[in-house]
Amino acid sequence: MTTETxxxxxxxxxxxxxxxxxxxxxxxxxxxxxxxxxxRHLRTDRWWLSQAVTAFGLLAFVGYSTWRAFFGLHTAYxxxxxxxxYSPCLAANCPAMKSGADWALFGSWWQLSPALIVxxxxxxxxxxxxxxxxxxxxxxxxxxxxxxxAEPHASYSGETRFPLVLQNIHRYFFYFAIVVAGILTxxxxxAWRNPAGQWGHAGIGTLVLLANIVLIWAYTLSCHSCRHxxxxxxxxxxxxxxxxxxxxxxxxLNARHMQLAWASLISVGVADLYVYLxxxxxxxxxxxx
Amino acid sequence: MSYQANxxxxxxxxxxxxxxxxxxxxxxxxxxxxxxxxxxxxxxPDLAVRWNCKAGKCGSCxxxxxxxxxxxxxxxxxxxxxxxxxxITPMRTFPVLRDLVTDVSFNYTKAREVPSFVPPQGLKPGxxxxxxxxxxxxxxxxxxxxxxxxxxxxxxxxxxxxxKPAFSGPRFLMRVAELDMHPLDAAAEEGxxxxxxxxxxxxxxxxxxxxxxxxxxxxxxxxxxNALIPLKERAVDRKYDPLVWLGSVIKRRK
Numbered sequence: 001m002t003t004e005t006x007x008x009x010x011x012x013x014x015x016x017x018x019x020x021x022x023x024x025x026x027x028x029x030x031x032x033x034x035x036x037x038x039x040r041h042l043r044t045d046r047w048w049l050s051q052a053v054t055a056f057g058l059l060a061f062v063g064y065s066t067w068r069a070f071f072g073l074h075t076a077y078x079x080x081x082x083x084x085x086y087s088p089c090l091a092a093n094c095p096a097m098k099s100g101a102d103w104a105l106f107g108s109w110w111q112l113s114p115a116l117i118v119x120x121x122x123x124x125x126x127x128x129x130x131x132x133x134x135x136x137x138x139x140x141x142x143x144x145x146x147x148x149x150a151e152p153h154a155s156y157s158g159e160t161r162f163p164l165v166l167q168n169i170h171r172y173f174f175y176f177a178i179v180v181a182g183i184l185t186x187x188x189x190x191a192w193r194n195p196a197g198q199w200g201h202a203g204i205g206t207l208v209l210l211a212n213i214v215l216i217w218a219y220t221l222s223c224h225s226c227r228h229x230x231x232x233x234x235x236x237x238x239x240x241x242x243x244x245x246x247x248x249x250x251x252x253l254n255a256r257h258m259q260l261a262w263a264s265l266i267s268v269g270v271a272d273l274y275v276y277l278x279x280x281x282x283x284x285x286x287x288x289x
Numbered sequence: 290m291s292y293q294a295n296x297x298x299x300x301x302x303x304x305x306x307x308x309x310x311x312x313x314x315x316x317x318x319x320x321x322x323x324x325x326x327x328x329x330x331x332x333x334p335d336l337a338v339r340w341n342c343k344a345g346k347c348g349s350c351x352x353x354x355x356x357x358x359x360x361x362x363x364x365x366x367x368x369x370x371x372x373x374x375x376x377i378t379p380m381r382t383f384p385v386l387r388d389l390v391t392d393v394s395f396n397y398t399k400a401r402e403v404p405s406f407v408p409p410q411g412l413k414p415g416x417x418x419x420x421x422x423x424x425x426x427x428x429x430x431x432x433x434x435x436x437x438x439x440x441x442x443x444x445x446x447x448x449x450x451x452x453k454p455a456f457s458g459p460r461f462l463m464r465v466a467e468l469d470m471h472p473l474d475a476a477a478e479e480g481x482x483x484x485x486x487x488x489x490x491x492x493x494x495x496x497x498x499x500x501x502x503x504x505x506x507x508x509x510x511x512x513x514x515n516a517l518i519p520l521k522e523r524a525v526d527r528k529y530d531p532l533v534w535l536g537s538v539i540k541r542r543k
Binding site: 029031032035037041043044045133134138143144147148149150151153155156158159160164165168169171175224225227233236237244255 | 301308378385470495505
């Protein structure tokens with residue numbers, strides 16, 4: 001039994017020459033000449049699941065980080081640990097951090113949360129990251145919702161026009177991300193002290209910041225821009241053996257870019273949450289030595 | 290183990306058609322193309338299907354199985370739920386000719402639009418010498434069997450017919466990348482900027498790197514990570530990178 005015999009109808013659109021008396025032609029998979037299948041997709045698997053999980057994960061992080069960035073100043077530091085959301089802290093209203101990156105470059109005129117000054121860089125880096133682009137184009141913009149599932153948009157220009165042409169500034173954010181990762185590394189080194197500032201001590205917080213910075217470096221260095229800069233732009237690897245080796249190493253990390261993106265996102269949130277819980281007095285940092 | 294499975298196969302041509310139900314015997318170890326052949330032999334002798342090697346190397350039997358772009362010969366029946374009907378349709382991005390056969394000439398048009406390899410001056414064929422590490426990247430792209438599943442699944446043209454003139458699709462952007470990475474391609478010396486043409490003539494900017502091309506590639510070529518994104522990065526080098534710009538200014542002064 002044939003379940004349909006004509007291309008699907010879309011009222012208001014011009015009719016096809018092939019079928020002048022029949023239905024109007026459609027767009028996309030319903031374009032004239034293509035197999036007449038009314039359904040926008042025929043997938044039977046749970047294609048929507050990864051879209052939903054991605055949207056939930058990203059929204060959860062955006063919600064948490066917004067709350068912490070705007071209202072977390074007084075719980076941003078619990079000696080010797082500083083929240084990664086507040087480092088470097090560039091305004092005069094930062095909490096005093098022993099030898100920490102609290103450089104009041106912006107002076108006292110900045111009355112908002114100092115996290116807002118710095119977070120723009122990691123935010124921009126992740127927003128323009130090739131993995132996150134895929135994730136949010138699919139999850140929030142349904143472009144496409146999943147492979148071979150028709151998107152709902154009437155037109156599409158990709159990343160050729162403003163504002164999406166700005167995705168090309170990922171390279172700039174990568175350079176800033178290196179600086180931010182360097183400062184967070186400094187914070188992780190400072191965490192090898194006790195609350196009084198003496199070196200050679202560590203607590204659970206030290207391990208949390210250490211794990212966080214390892215994941216942040218792994219994510220930053222696995223970036224597609226980094227892979228290109230260290231060697232991908234060359235045409236003759238044989239003439240640049242060191243860069244070829246670096247390109248191979250970054251390539252191995254790059255193959256895990258998605259996993260590293262999520263792992264580092266979660267680790268930043270966990271590191272901040274740990275500092276928040278310490279600073280708000282929920283518990284004291286268990287000391288290892 | 291054999292069982293009777295339910296299939297819905299799209300029958301028709303460009304003027305119309307629909308999904309027709311069939312019940313066909315399935316045996317252990319079979320692929321969807323085996324079932325289509327059994328269908329032709331027992332119930333639908335006029336069913337049109339394009340196929341050739343039955344080994345996943347000729348790229349002929351591209352179609353969609355349960356809505357997913359697949360090679361019919363590489364889709365094992367054991368990977369599909371036995372108690373649900375299996376839907377087989379032609380590729381939905383290209384005009385249908387009949388039943389499961391589509392007109393893929395869009396791809397041949399796009400292939401002709403990519404300027405071919407430019408031989409280096411002073412070297413005759415047979416004198417080319419290249420280090421293996423210099424050609425590894427291009428060799429990955431040469432695994433392409435031109436099944437056009439990546440072209441079929443790419444939403445830029447699948448969901449927007451109007452983009453077809455401006456967008457070459459992942460397969461042919463990969464071809465541009467292959468040539469741009471080729472150690473002996475002398476296009477630049479001849480005044481051909483492949484990075485510029487990728488952006489301005491082949492629609493590189495329309496790709497939003499959602500990786501469906503990589504997901505469906507039967508040769509497991511990392512099209513997005515190894516061809517499209519590197520090509521985008523090369524375009525960034527050319528147009529947007531501040532350090533590359535500064536470096537080129539300093540080099541010019543020297």
